[in-house]
Amino acid sequence: MTTANITHSGPAAEKVVIPITGMTCAACQGRVQRTLQKTPGVVDAAVNLMMGNATVSYDPAAVTPDALIATIQKTGYGAELPPPDASAVDEQAARDRAQEEEFHELRTKAVVSGVAGAAAMVASMPLMAGDHAAGHAGIVADPFMRWAMQSLTPALRGAAPWLYAIPTGALSWALLAVTLGVMAWAGRHFYTRAWAAFRHHAADMNTLVAVGTGAAFLYSAVATAAPGLFRAAGLAPDVYYEAVVIIIALILTGNAFEARAKRQTSSALRALAALQPKTARVLRPTPDGGQAEVDLPVEAVRADDLVLVRPGERVPVDGEVVSGESAVDESMLTGESLPVAKKPGDRVIGGTINRTGAFRYRATTLGASSVLAQIVKLMRDAQGSRAPIQALADRISAVFVPVVLSIAIVTFTTWFVAAHVTGTPAGAALVRAFAAAVAVLIIACPCAMGLAVPTAVMVSTGKGAELGVLIKGGEALQRAGDVSTVVLDKTGTVTEGRPTVTDVVPAAGTVHASAAGRDALLALVASLESSSEHPLADAIVRHAKDQGYAVRAPEAFESHTGRGATGVVDGTALAVGNERLMADWVINVAPLRADAERLAGEGKTPMYVAVDGALAGVIAVADPIKETSREAVRRLRALGLDVVMLTGDNRRTAEAVARAAGIDRVVAEVLPDGKVAEVRRLQEQGRVVAMVGDGINDAPALAQADVGMAVGSGTDVAAEAADVVLMRGDLAGVARAVELSRRTMRTMKQNLFWAFVYNVVGIPVAAGVLYPAFGLLLSPILASAAMAFSSVSVVSNSLRLRQARVD
Amino acid sequence: MTAIDWLVIAAGASAVSWVLWYFFAAERVGAVATLAPASTGTSTGTSTGTSTGTSGSGAVQAQQATITVKGGYSPAVVRVKAGRPVRLAFDRQETSGCSEEVVFADFGIRRYLPAHEQTVVEVTPPVPGTYAFTCGMGMLRGKLVAE
Numbered sequence: 046m047t048t049a050n051i052t053h054s055g056p057a058a059e060k061v062v063i064p065i066t067g068m069t070c071a072a073c074q075g076r077v078q079r080t081l082q083k084t085p086g087v088v089d090a091a092v093n094l095m096m097g098n099a100t101v102s103y104d105p106a107a108v109t110p111d112a113l114i115a116t117i118q119k120t121g122y123g124a125e126l127p128p129p130d131a132s133a134v135d136e137q138a139a140r141d142r143a144q145e146e147e148f149h150e151l152r153t154k155a156v157v158s159g160v161a162g163a164a165a166m167v168a169s170m171p172l173m174a175g176d177h178a179a180g181h182a183g184i185v186a187d188p189f190m191r192w193a194m195q196s197l198t199p200a201l202r203g204a205a206p207w208l209y210a211i212p213t214g215a216l217s218w219a220l221l222a223v224t225l226g227v228m229a230w231a232g233r234h235f236y237t238r239a240w241a242a243f244r245h246h247a248a249d250m251n252t253l254v255a256v257g258t259g260a261a262f263l264y265s266a267v268a269t270a271a272p273g274l275f276r277a278a279g280l281a282p283d284v285y286y287e288a289v290v291i292i293i294a295l296i297l298t299g300n301a302f303e304a305r306a307k308r309q310t311s312s313a314l315r316a317l318a319a320l321q322p323k324t325a326r327v328l329r330p331t332p333d334g335g336q337a338e339v340d341l342p343v344e345a346v347r348a349d350d351l352v353l354v355r356p357g358e359r360v361p362v363d364g365e366v367v368s369g370e371s372a373v374d375e376s377m378l379t380g381e382s383l384p385v386a387k388k389p390g391d392r393v394i395g396g397t398i399n400r401t402g403a404f405r406y407r408a409t410t411l412g413a414s415s416v417l418a419q420i421v422k423l424m425r426d427a428q429g430s431r432a433p434i435q436a437l438a439d440r441i442s443a444v445f446v447p448v449v450l451s452i453a454i455v456t457f458t459t460w461f462v463a464a465h466v467t468g469t470p471a472g473a474a475l476v477r478a479f480a481a482a483v484a485v486l487i488i489a490c491p492c493a494m495g496l497a498v499p500t501a502v503m504v505s506t507g508k509g510a511e512l513g514v515l516i517k518g519g520e521a522l523q524r525a526g527d528v529s530t531v532v533l534d535k536t537g538t539v540t541e542g543r544p545t546v547t548d549v550v551p552a553a554g555t556v557h558a559s560a561a562g563r564d565a566l567l568a569l570v571a572s573l574e575s576s577s578e579h580p581l582a583d584a585i586v587r588h589a590k591d592q593g594y595a596v597r598a599p600e601a602f603e604s605h606t607g608r609g610a611t612g613v614v615d616g617t618a619l620a621v622g623n624e625r626l627m628a629d630w631v632i633n634v635a636p637l638r639a640d641a642e643r644l645a646g647e648g649k650t651p652m653y654v655a656v657d658g659a660l661a662g663v664i665a666v667a668d669p670i671k672e673t674s675r676e677a678v679r680r681l682r683a684l685g686l687d688v689v690m691l692t693g694d695n696r697r698t699a700e701a702v703a704r705a706a707g708i709d710r711v712v713a714e715v716l717p718d719g720k721v722a723e724v725r726r727l728q729e730q731g732r733v734v735a736m737v738g739d740g741i742n743d744a745p746a747l748a749q750a751d752v753g754m755a756v757g758s759g760t761d762v763a764a765e766a767a768d769v770v771l772m773r774g775d776l777a778g779v780a781r782a783v784e785l786s787r788r789t790m791r792t793m794k795q796n797l798f799w800a801f802v803y804n805v806v807g808i809p810v811a812a813g814v815l816y817p818a819f820g821l822l823l824s825p826i827l828a829s830a831a832m833a834f835s836s837v838s839v840v841s842n843s844l845r846l847r848q849a850r851v852d
Numbered sequence: 853m854t855a856i857d858w859l860v861i862a863a864g865a866s867a868v869s870w871v872l873w874y875f876f877a878a879e880r881v882g883a884v885a886t887l888a889p890a891s892t893g894t895s896t897g898t899s900t901g902t903s904t905g906t907s908g909s910g911a912v913q914a915q916q917a918t919i920t921v922k923g924g925y926s927p928a929v930v931r932v933k934a935g936r937p938v939r940l941a942f943d944r945q946e947t948s949g950c951s952e953e954v955v956f957a958d959f960g961i962r963r964y965l966p967a968h969e970q971t972v973v974e975v976t977p978p979v980p981g982t983y984a985f986t987c988g989m990g991m992l993r994g995k996l997v998a999e
Contacts, residue, residue: 139966140964234947241946242923242924242950245923245928247875247923247924442989444876447876454864461857465854466853471856495991
């Protein structure tokens with residue numbers, strides 16, 4: 046789970062976080078908190094002195110955020126509604142700017158040093174030819190340079206004979222000057238950063254580059270300034286300036302590519318942040334008592350403002366349609382490709398695009414609590430989170446550079462001693478040992494390991510958001526790929542979650558058998574159920590009202606959990622519920638049992654009705670399955686997942702719904718707290734469980750599951766208990782989440798494999814383990830090229846996730 | 853083997869020992885900031901560049917420390933009281949990509965640190981213990997020691 050600070054907007058209460066200024070002590074905190082808690086309409090208020098804010102749950106029908114702000118201001122403190130999640134957007138913008146500047150700077154330095162490196166290489170040829178008076182007759186330790194010299198020397202001698210006429214000393218000094226210039230300008234940051242890290246007992250990639258190139262430069266500088274010292278010791282005064290410059294150029298090139306690629310990993314977040322329009326057209330009162338359309342910055346829009354939106358415009362802030370109808374493209378937030386019809390009463394989300402009609406709406410959720418701001422923040426937090434798979438890379442990164450420095454020292458020692466013992470002159474042994482140690486330093490790259498997992502998490506969470514699947518962090522992303530069983534809550538997940546009355550079957554031979562009697566029975570039942578909060582009761586009341594029946598308050602009402610309800614309406618004793626309730630009332634349901642079983646077999650929920658102690662009829666309510674559920678279940682099974690449906694409904698109804706959705710395992714008649722037990726039971730069987738629910742009633746089960754997936758409505762980003770939020774509101778997102786997770790895990794493993802293999806293979810080769818058997822040595826120049834592009838290859842591999850087809 | 857060979861072996865072994873000692877075992881002198889409870893809302897500077905103190909009057913409300921980010925963390929060890937919020941202002945005085953992020957793995961926090969700016973990270977160590985913070989790649993390291 047991440048620590049994403051997502052506010053939850055349930056149906057009963059809204060939540061807003063209000064920044065407060067001027068609080069200096071615990072007494073201030075207590076004062077503001079008490080005042081808010083006493084404010085009518087406030088459900089709960091918590092003031093945090095540290096954070097300088099108040100988190101207020103309130104009834105939007107009774108109080109507005111503006112009124113809460115006014116209340117705080119009257120207490121003597123400053124308060125204002127938070128802007129859209131400025132921290133996330135600003136942070137991303139700052140990072141983008143830094144990466145852009147870094148890329149341009151690195152590119153310039155890489156190009157200049159590349160040109161200097163090519164010139165240095167050409168100028169080094171005569172020094173390595175060994176026919177100058179100054180010497181340089183020793184072996185050419187760098188295999189790449191040896192190859193270059195052997196292949197280019199004849200051509201170079203023909204094309205630039207003057208180069209070979211320049212005294213060796215002059216050439217060496219010129220190369221020293223050029224190299225020093227490149228090191229001081231283009232490579233300066235390697236040395237300053239390495240030194241800063243060294244002072245903190247830390248070492249990073251800069252340390253390796255600085256030590257490798259620094260050692261090569263110092264060796265060459267001494268050979269240039271005092272070649273006699275070398276000769277006196279039996280050593281050839283070889284110089285490695287060209288290697289230093291080319292290594293710096295190649296690493297800078299790699300860094301520039303890496304900076305550009307890293308920027309692309311957050312492109313989805315950037316695109317989301319850019320959805321927020323800058324202005325809103327708001328109706329504001331005029332001095333003459335009328336109203337005028339005013340274009341305001343979105344930050345100036347207040348709750349309850351009336352906002353106008355024309356076709357083609359973006360919806361500026363979240364709200365509820367008051368008048369007009371339209372189709373709104375919500376694809377950028379929910380992944381839903383078809384425009385969604387909007388009419389009065391429907392919610393609209395800031396950042397979506399109005400396609401067809403014009404409408405007015407009342408602004409509701411603003412600033413950091415808006416859906417877009419929450420998504421941006423959630424994504425930012427998710428992209429910054431760690432996946433457990435990274436732990437190994439972290440452990441290695443932490444010790445990597447000092448260990449590589451040690452390996453380089455061991456390489457040098459081993460090479461020198463081995464060569465010397467086998468009869469190689471001390472000078473040649475030193476040169477060879479030195480080149481191998483530099484190659485070890487230059488090829489080792491901790492960056493690829495460090496980038497392997499975070500870049501995949503960043504790209505994947507962005508891809509998920511495009512598909513309407515919000516994954517709240519690296520851990521959730523990793524776990525989703527391991528899921529073996531998907532548990533689906535029935536109501537609102539497999540089904541529409543809006544049950545409707547389908548059948549009213551009166552008992553034969555009773556007064557309710559006639560049409561009028563049937564209507565009267567339904568009106569009585571609806572009156573009783575008007576005191577219940579159960580979704581089935583709500584369906585009956587809604588149906589009765591739609592039919593024009595009078596729904597009255599019952600004189601008495603009692604709810605029987607898991608059975609039904611009893612009470613008195615107009616002096617008539619009523620019982621509505623299942624067979625167990627009827628048994629409690631000693632009512633024989635035999636005359637209607639066949640009807641009830643038939644209805645249950647059709648996927649409907651039958652409820653017996655008893656009037657004054659006698660069976661009066663059966664009312665059936667059905668919650669149709671979502672159009673997309675069957676296909677989604679098929680895809681889950683195709684992914685090799687077990688699919689289980691969990692419901693409190695009766696077994697026959699549940700089985701009928703499951704049959705219609707293509708689910709063959711059903712756990713029915715589970716009380717709400719039984720869902721947690723059922724998830725736990727599956728986990729104890731060794732299953733990795735994803736629980737899919739609506740995020741409110743199923744919160745405990747979502748939290749218990751290995752991966753909690755909340756089916757949102759496109760406006761409900763909240764679902765704090767969930768690891769994954771399915772914005773499109775259907776089950777297709779579950780398969781998408783699992784598939785995306787599996788692909789991401791595959792990418793992470795590929796990245797880690799190549800990052801590790803590159804170092805595990807590259808370092809020994811650079812150290813010269815292949816030399817005794819195959820005569821193979823790795824050139825420091827080729828090593829620097831490999832180092833530069835190892836990180837680029839890891840980031841590029843992660844970026845492939847953006848093109849992944851996850852339907 | 854000649855004396856030169858033995859000399860090279862001895863020098864190599866010494867160098868390896870020194871590298872491992874310096875990066876893993878050496879005492880980080882002067883890098884500890886102790887955040888003692890205070891009864892006033894003032895901040896006090898220390899020689900390590902760390903400001904310590906509390907916000908609020910009366911009871912301790914917030915523990916604060918400024919950590920300079922330049923090739924590492926100064927101070928690299930911050931001592932705090934467990935169970936109380938801690939505000940750590942990371943003052944990044946460089947542009948090195950290696951230090952652009954700070955990660956508190958125990959708290960699930962990864963925060964971007966803009967160059968030449970201070971970025972505040974707030975955590976509350978729930979129980980006494982050592983909570984590591986690192987750079988994005990885990991190579992620069994610091995500790996929050998909750999007592």
